[in-house]
Amino acid sequence: MSEPRKETKLVPVPATNYVPERDVDKPPILEARNLGIDFGGLTALEGFNLAISPTEIVGLIGPNGAGKTTVFNLLSKVYQPTRGTILLNGNDTMGMSTVQVNRAGVARTFQNIRLFSNLSVEDNVKLGLHNHIKYGMFSGVLRLPNYWKQEKQANERVRELLSIFNMEHMVHDRAGALPYGAQRRLEIIRALATAPKLLLLDEPAAGMNPSETGELMENIVKVRDTFGVAVMLIEHDMNLVMGICEGICVLNFGKIIAKGTPSEIQNNPVVIEAYLGRQKEDG
Amino acid sequence: MLKMQKSTRKTVSTYALVIVAFVVVQGLAMSGNISATLRGQLVPICAYVVMAISLNLTVGVLGELSLGHASFMSVGAFSGVVACISLQNMIAFGPVRLVVGMVIGALCAGIAGFLIGVPVLRLNGDYLAIVTLAFGEIIKNLITCLCVGVDSRGLRFSFLTSADALKLEEGGRVIINGPMGIAGIPKLSTFTTGFVLVLVTLFIVMNLVKSRSGRAIMAIRDNRIAAESVGIPITKYKLMAFVTSAALAGAAGTLYAMNFSTIVATKFNFNTSILILVYVVLGGLGNIRGSVIAATVITILPEMLRGFNDYRMLVYAIVLIIVMLTTNNARFKTILSRLIPSKKATGEGRQP
Numbered sequence: 001m002s003e004p005r006k007e008t009k010l011v012p013v014p015a016t017n018y019v020p021e022r023d024v025d026k027p028p029i030l031e032a033r034n035l036g037i038d039f040g041g042l043t044a045l046e047g048f049n050l051a052i053s054p055t056e057i058v059g060l061i062g063p064n065g066a067g068k069t070t071v072f073n074l075l076s077k078v079y080q081p082t083r084g085t086i087l088l089n090g091n092d093t094m095g096m097s098t099v100q101v102n103r104a105g106v107a108r109t110f111q112n113i114r115l116f117s118n119l120s121v122e123d124n125v126k127l128g129l130h131n132h133i134k135y136g137m138f139s140g141v142l143r144l145p146n147y148w149k150q151e152k153q154a155n156e157r158v159r160e161l162l163s164i165f166n167m168e169h170m171v172h173d174r175a176g177a178l179p180y181g182a183q184r185r186l187e188i189i190r191a192l193a194t195a196p197k198l199l200l201l202d203e204p205a206a207g208m209n210p211s212e213t214g215e216l217m218e219n220i221v222k223v224r225d226t227f228g229v230a231v232m233l234i235e236h237d238m239n240l241v242m243g244i245c246e247g248i249c250v251l252n253f254g255k256i257i258a259k260g261t262p263s264e265i266q267n268n269p270v271v272i273e274a275y276l277g278r279q280k281e282d283g
Numbered sequence: 284m285l286k287m288q289k290s291t292r293k294t295v296s297t298y299a300l301v302i303v304a305f306v307v308v309q310g311l312a313m314s315g316n317i318s319a320t321l322r323g324q325l326v327p328i329c330a331y332v333v334m335a336i337s338l339n340l341t342v343g344v345l346g347e348l349s350l351g352h353a354s355f356m357s358v359g360a361f362s363g364v365v366a367c368i369s370l371q372n373m374i375a376f377g378p379v380r381l382v383v384g385m386v387i388g389a390l391c392a393g394i395a396g397f398l399i400g401v402p403v404l405r406l407n408g409d410y411l412a413i414v415t416l417a418f419g420e421i422i423k424n425l426i427t428c429l430c431v432g433v434d435s436r437g438l439r440f441s442f443l444t445s446a447d448a449l450k451l452e453e454g455g456r457v458i459i460n461g462p463m464g465i466a467g468i469p470k471l472s473t474f475t476t477g478f479v480l481v482l483v484t485l486f487i488v489m490n491l492v493k494s495r496s497g498r499a500i501m502a503i504r505d506n507r508i509a510a511e512s513v514g515i516p517i518t519k520y521k522l523m524a525f526v527t528s529a530a531l532a533g534a535a536g537t538l539y540a541m542n543f544s545t546i547v548a549t550k551f552n553f554n555t556s557i558l559i560l561v562y563v564v565l566g567g568l569g570n571i572r573g574s575v576i577a578a579t580v581i582t583i584l585p586e587m588l589r590g591f592n593d594y595r596m597l598v599y600a601i602v603l604i605i606v607m608l609t610t611n612n613a614r615f616k617t618i619l620s621r622l623i624p625s626k627k628a629t630g631e632g633r634q635p
Contacts, residue, residue, distance in 0.1 A: 076512060102514035114509035116502045118569075126495075127502045131514045133495050137523060140494025141487055147494065172288070194513050 027090060029054045029197050029230045030075070030106075035084035037074060044070045045254045048084065052198065052247075055224055057231045059245035061238075061265075063274060066251040068234045069111055072200050075232075076108045077101045089197070103131060105197035109187040109204065111234075117176025121167065124175045124186060125158040128193025132157075161189050164226070165219060181212050185219075192227060199223070201233040205240050213237055217244050242266065250274065294489055297572040301485065304579075305478045312474070320586055328582045329477025330356075330539035333484045335562035335574035337531035340488055342560065343569035344497065345524040346504030347404070348412040351419025352532055352559050355392040357551035359533025360540035361426055363388030364465050365458050367541060369433040371469075381471040381541060385480065385534040392533020393526050395422065400525040404518060419556055426548035431459040464547030465540070472542040480538055481575075484531050489571060491527065500524045501569075565606055 028051035035048035045067045052058050060068050073079045075086060077098045086093045088104050096104070107128075116124050126133070133154050135146045162168045165185040170178065175186060184204060191199055204220070205213045217240050224231055235241050241248060242262040250258040250265060252274040258265055265271055308325065311317045334356060341349045367384035374380040399418045406414060430441045430448065434455025441448040446457045459465055491497045499520045502510040511517060540546045562581060566573030581603075588598050609615045 078508070098511040099514050099516050102512060108512055110509070110512075114506045114512075116505035116509065118505050119498070119501055123498050123501075127498055127510070127515065128513050130495065130499060135495060137491065137494070137496045140496055141490045143490060150495075190513060 026054055028052055028087075029089060030232075031087040031090075032071075032075070033085045033087070035071075035074060035081050035086065037070060037079055037082045043254055045074070046083075048256060050249055050256075050259075052230050052232060054197070054230055055228055056247060057220065057224055057233070057245050059241040059248040060232060060234045060251065061236070061241055061248060062251035062257075067254040068251055069202060070254075071251070072108060072202055072232075072234065075101075075198075075200060076106055102194055102196075105195075106200065107191035107194045107196035107198070108200035109184070109191055109202055111202040111206070113180075113183050113187055115175040115183055115187060115190070117174070119175055120171070121162070121173050121175055121178070121186060122155070122158055122171045124190050125161055125193050126154050128161075128190040129154050129157060130194075132193075132195065157193075161193055164192075164223065165189060180207055184208070185216075188219075188223070192223060192229075196229055198230045198232065201231060201235075203234055203236065205235055205237045210239075213240055216240070220244055290493070293572065294493075297485060297489070297575065298482070300572065301478070301481055301575060305474075309474065321583070324582060324586065325474040326472045326477045326542040327539060328579055329474070329481050330535045330542075331559065331562065331578040331582050332481050332575050333535035333538070334532055334559045335566065335578040336481075336484050336488050336571055337528045337535065338559050339563045339566070339569065339571060339574045340491075340524055340528040340531075342563050343567070343574075344492055344504065345500050345521060345528075346568075347521070347525075348408070348560075349415040349525075349528075350412050350553070350556050350560070351399075351415035351417075351422070352528075353551040353553075353555035354419035354422035355396055355529040355532035356536035356539065356555070357426060357548055358395045358422060359385075359388035359392040359536030360546060360551070361429075361459060361465070361536075361548070362391035363533070363537025364468055364540045364546065365431055365433075365438070367469065367471060367537075368456070368458050368465075369438060377469070377471045378473075378476060381476055381537070384471075384541065385537045388537035389530040389534040392536065393530035395533075396526045396529025397522065400522050400529075404521045404525060416553065416556075419553065423548050423552060426459075427462050429459055430457065430461050432457045462547070462549075464545060466545045468541060468544050468546060470542065470544065472538050477538055480534060484534075485571065485575075487527070487531065492571075496520065496523060561603070565603070 030050075030052045032048050032050045036046045037044050048071060050058075060071060062068055070079070074081050077093065077096055077100075080095075088101070088106065091104075093101055093104070116127060119127070133150050135144070135150050138144070139147045159168055159171065162171060165188070167182065167185060167189070170182065175183065178186065184206075188199075188201065188204065201220070205216055208216060220231060220233070221244055223229065233241075233245070245262060248260060248262055248265045249256060250268075250271050257274055258268045258271050260268070308317070312322060312325075334352065338349065338352045341347055341352070363384040366387040367380050370380055370383060374383060399415070403411060403414050403418065428443050430444065430446045432439045432446065432449040432451045432455055434452040436452065439449045439451060439455075446460045449455075449457065451457065492501070499510070499515045500523065502513075502515055503517055503520055507517060536551075558581075562578040563574055565581065566575070566577035584602065585596075585599055
């Protein structure tokens with residue numbers, strides 16, 4: 001990043017544990033062991049092993065239909081795995097629901113944007129903060145002091161979060177009416193509002209032009225540095241993947257075909273074959 | 284705080300509308316400028332307004348189609364009336380007895396809503412609509428088979444038998460007499476109590492919608508998968524909306540029943556549920572103020588059209604169709620927005 005990082009002031013909330021540098025020595029935040037899932041007779045994913053350290057940025061790439069989004073759906077418990085285990089912070093997530101796994105620290109965005117499109121930008125972020133705003137139905141209906149206090153805190157927090165992507169001025173806009181790029185950014189902010197330890201981004205740069213993608217790359221790194229989260233992203237834009245990912249995992253036909261640093265992946269013959277096909281023997 | 288947010292302005296204007304309408308109508312009634320038929324409609328209008336607002340919570344805010352809303356009204360009506368009659372000797376002051384009746388009616392309807400909601404809310408869309416329809420009919424038939432009496436020992440119940448099976452003591456009174464329903468209801472409901480109930484309902488629903496819980500309910504409507512992904516427990520909030528909606532319908536049922544001398548369970552049938560749904564759809568899904576206006580206008584409309592006599596229901600249907608077409612017509616809306624510049628899209632409500 002060219003300019004000195006703008007220090008965003010953040011009120012202390014759980015899980016924004018600022019970690020200054022990448023610490024690969026620490027135990028992994030997420031570990032998938034021999035993960036697999038079948039849909040009927042079709043094996044969509046098999047033998048998936050991956051460990052993500054806290055504050056690492058990991059890329060998940062592969063041709064269309066390789067099972068990348070399936071991995072995300074397994075990690076966020078939209079699907080329950082047929083085989084294998086997912087350890088979150090060393091704890092088995094067996095039988096947990098999407099809601100529980102989110103509370104345990106996994107937040108995600110979606111390939112086809114899933115915002116609460118009839119609600120305002122502010123409400124969308126507040127919904128991300130849902131489990132950090134603590135008052136019940138009765139305080140809300142009767143407008144008890146706790147309601148005003150918590151809502152005020154939430155409003156401040158919403159503006160802080162929006163300021164990461166310079167979206168404060170859109171706070172009262174309807175989410176569905178935002179431009180495409182802003183919707184993608186809002187989805188990331190909403191995921192961040194849940195105070196995750198692992199952020200799953202499903203094609204964050206889809207439909208963005210090169211300058212927007214460049215801005216997004218800076219922002220992803222900035223988010224990692226400010227919030228101390230690990231990021232795992234699916235992306236087809238190789239500039240983005242090679243530019244910011246510290247580790248890359250390549251999937252093809254539901255299996256990992258390569259793992260390594262960006263430079264290792266770029267020179268891996270198996271990966272090149274998966275993407276470009278095999279060169280004809282003495283053509 | 285002169286510059287209010289759009290949503291706040293909308294809330295204030297809704298309260299203002301209801302209060303002004305009450306003051307005007309009450310003034311007209313005092314000076315005797317209101318026809319006897321319309322005067323008789325005042326309490327039912329209040330009850331239907333509450334029904335429309337509460338159903339809007341399920342259909343507009345939660346986004347689940349419920350076709351059995353009248354059944355919660357009937358649970359509230361029968362339990363509320365039973366409470367009011369059996370407490371006759373304990374609480375002499377009418378309005379207090381009515382309020383107690385409404386609370387009991389709301390509680391019973393809320394419990395019914397919970398019991399039905401637990402299995403039903405696992406379903407979505409059309410399936411949920413069909414099952415609520417079925418439960419509505421079941422509740423109607425259960426009440427038709429129920430006999431309740433009161434004597435010195437307290438309330439006596441019997442099911443699927445006649446009122447004789449209650450074996451009441453001397454001086455006891457049959458309250459619910461099976462298919463004959465309840466007769467001899469003391470007329471405790473007044474326009475003022477109805478108005479207060481409308482205000483309380485508005486207060487509960489509008490505050491709920493603009494709180495943490497209401498946001499979660501609307502999030503489920505807009506995108507269930509995304510709501511789960513940010514850690515919102517779907518079932519809890521679906522149930523919260525459904526039970527609140529049922530409880531308010533119960534209070535409206537008590538208000539409605541205490542306006543008539545007799546009441547039967549078959550009054551709260553599928554047609555009533557659909558009628559309330561018409562109010563909600565006409566007023567706009569998620570639009571509370573719209574529900575209030577639609578319920579009022581549609582209840583008065585048949586009376587207004589009495590001049591057309593034979594063609595009354597035909598005109599009524601045509602008016603409904605015209606309103607449906609114009610309120611959902613994009614071109615009409617742009618014309619309207621040009622005439623009224625402030626009419627712009629807000630964050631809440633489904634209509635853009």
